[in-house]
Amino acid sequence: MRMRPVRATPLSLALALAALLLLCVAVPHTASAHSSLGCETVWEAPSKDNDILLCMTDVNRIKSQWRHYVFPALAVLLFVLVLVIFPLFFLCTLCASTCGTPPTEDEGKGSRCCLWMWIIYTLMWGFGVALFVIVGAKTMADAAVGTMNNTEIPLNFARGVKHTVEDLVQNQTVGDSQFSVPNLDLSAFDNVEELVNESMKQPRELLDKYVKYVPMVSYGVGALPIVLMSLVALVAFCRCCVPCLPLVLSWVYWAFGVVFSLLAIVMVVLAYVFSTLCGEIAAHNERDPGLLQWYLVPFCESTVNFGSIRNRINTAEKDVAGIACENLLKYCDRNNTGVGDLVSNVLSKFVGNPDEVKKLLAKLPPGTLPSGVDPSAIAQGGPLPEAVSELLSNGADVNTLATLASGGGLPPSLPGGLPGGLPGRFPGALPNAIPGIGAVTATTASDPLGPLTSVLGNVKLLYCGRNITNKTDCDGFTKTASVLDDTKVKSFAGVCPENGKACTLLECSKKCKREEAKNISKKVVAGGELLRKAGVVLTRVRPLLECNFVIDLLLNVLSHCNDLASSAALLGAGFFLGGLMFACAIYVMLRGACVWRTRYDKGQPF
Known part of the structure; x- marks a missing residue:
């Protein structure tokens, strides 16, 4: 075949x-x-x-x-x-x-x-x-x-x-x-790590x-x-x-x-x-x-x-930020307060009331009052200085006195000088006439405004940063830190490096004229820096608390x-x-x- x-x-x-x-x-x-x-x-x-x-x-x-x-x-x-x-x-x-x-x-x-x-x-x-x-x-x-x-x-x-x-x-x-978060359960991170380790082992x-x-x-x-x-x-x-x-x-x-x-x-x-x-x-x-x-x-x-x-x-975060701004709002506002406003508030309470003046003067630190005036003697019932006593008893016009304290001259109705021989114009503004008026804003940790708290009324020493008016305006660490950065000490406080000008808390912490003001400003600046760091950390952490981001991270493998x-x-x-x-x-x-x-x-x- x-x-x-x-x-x-x-x-x-x-x-x-x-x-x-x-x-x-x-x-x-x-x-x-x-x-x-x-x-x-x-x-x-x-x-x-x-x-x-x-x-x-x-x-x-x-x-x-x-x-x-x-x-x-x-x-x-x-x-x-x-x-x-x-x-x-x-x-x-x-x-x-x-x-x-x-x-x-x-x-x-x-x-x-x-x-x-x-x-x-x-x-x-x-x-x-x-x-x-x-x-x-x-x-x-x-x-x-x-x-x-x-x-x-x-x-x-x-x-x-x-x-x-x-x-x-x-x-x-x-x-x-x-602040702290009690009983925070971070086992989710351990679960993710264990899952990846077991899968890849x-x-x-x-x-x-x-x-x-x-x-x-x-x-x-x-x-x-x-x-x-x-x-x-x-x-x-x-x-x-x-x-x-x-x-x-x-x-x-x-x-x-x-x-x-x-x-x-x-x-x-x-x-x-x-x-x-x-x-x-x-x-x-x-x-x-x-x-x-x-x-x-x-x-x-x-x-x-x-x-x-x-x-x-x-x-x-919201709680801490809100508390920080709530405390700040006690001492700051958005008003361009001057020395005249401060003096008007003070004098409106003290004119005709020598006892209140004695209580205030007795609380002032040594060296605050002009030479020759003894705060301790006044506190024990001694007489007020003649000029002050006559000023209070005569009931001088509060607005006129505020104008004088701000450095203004005598109006025509008061020629020749004030009662008791006070000059017709203070040498500069009130901080220059009474050197300690700004320094007493931070004498104690519990009451940052010291003895002036009871007499300032609605006049506040700080100018609020970032236009905040309520604690709810501070909704996070980063916002609160920016508020503190923008907050200023008003010019009338008399502690800023340049007379008659406002300054930020950071500037005050470095160059303020009084050590008390410097120390308080340093604490506030340090708190703001901590808040800023916390805000940065949260900005990095928050994406990791989203499943999409976690999966993105795992898929990088x-x-x-x-x-x-x-x-x-x-x-x-x-x-x-x-x-x-x-x-x-x-x-x-x-x-x-x-x-x-x-x-x-x-x-x-x-």
Whole structure:
């Protein structure tokens, strides 16, 4: 029985070219087309109860993403063909070698020539497999190492945030006040750290153990197809041990073909998983619907109680800021108060009431009154200075006296001077005439305004910063700090560096004329600085108390997602091409077992 020669046909060439073309089209699409899983088309709204399995098995969703399944389907088809078809061809070859003989017209020269074409194909594909495998393995190893290293970033960040929050909300001092948040539960940070550690522990151990072998293994796997395909060419050229050697090699190539095609399935599926994950991450970064926004974020919000921590911190911040501004408003307003206003208030209470004047003068620090006036003698019932006594008893016009205190001259109705020989014009303003009027604004910690508190009335020594009129205007640490920065000591207090000019608390803390005023200003400035720092810390902490931000931070671990997807696609392409190569080598070996039987003659290598 004669066998008809099997020659290369346009159909076989077309099929080979079509397979390669499909491979070239499918691989880039798998590596670059990062689309989400599409669960938003299945689920109705964001919820922790959304069913991921329902999304994965939804028929309409699968149909809409059919392009992503082309390459995996080809890999599965190749695996099935290599696994099943080879035994059938092997049986056919045995039957042909037993029952038939090569054609006699050309003694199989045409068939042998056709096999050399396929041998050249296998050699070319072998180099392609080596390139894909080596480059893909190197890229994947680098991406995996980078991903494992990135896991430390969110862990360190979470630890730092926890310690920052603890320091911020426990036993902080603002001026003379302390605040803390009792029974604050920070276990959420421990839960996040524990979850990340448990998730990454085993992958990190495996990577540390085996990553050093990746270059050696990739070079070995890459070189294997070249060596085995070179053996095909050698057997075809020498035509030795026919048909036993080709039949044995066909089984070897079949085993490698099954392994390579199976690895192709694994890598193609990994490429799809990484590609889909990259798409989900991109959708999350844009806050678009997807698996992360519609499942993971609601799950996080229901599992990790960041809301309670956030509310407690906000409440504590508003309370402390409100108390600070409420105390400040006792001593500041938005009125441009002058010396005349102050003196009007004082004199309106003391004119005609020498006993009140004695009480006030008795509280003044030594050296405050002009020389020759003894506050202690006055306090024990001694007489007031003659000028003051006559002034009070005569009931002089309060507004006129206020004008004089501000440095104004005598009106025409009071020519010649005041009763008791007081000059018609004070030397400068009241702070110059009575040096201590500004210094007594801060003699004690419990009553910053000292002995003047009872006589100032509605005249306040400070000018409120940032136009605040109520404690609710201070809604945070940063706002309160800016209010304190903008608050000024009014000019009439007489303690600012320049006479007759107002100054900020910061300026007063450095250059005020009286040490008491300096010390109080320093305390206020220090409190403002603490509030400012607390505001900066809260600005950094608040985003970390949002699930979206926490997920963003965790997803930084997968910054090499694109590299993982492309490397898996390269490896998938390499193993898929390797499966095709071994399938072709099997065909060459089985066909060669029939046509390589004739004796090799010099000059006739085919």
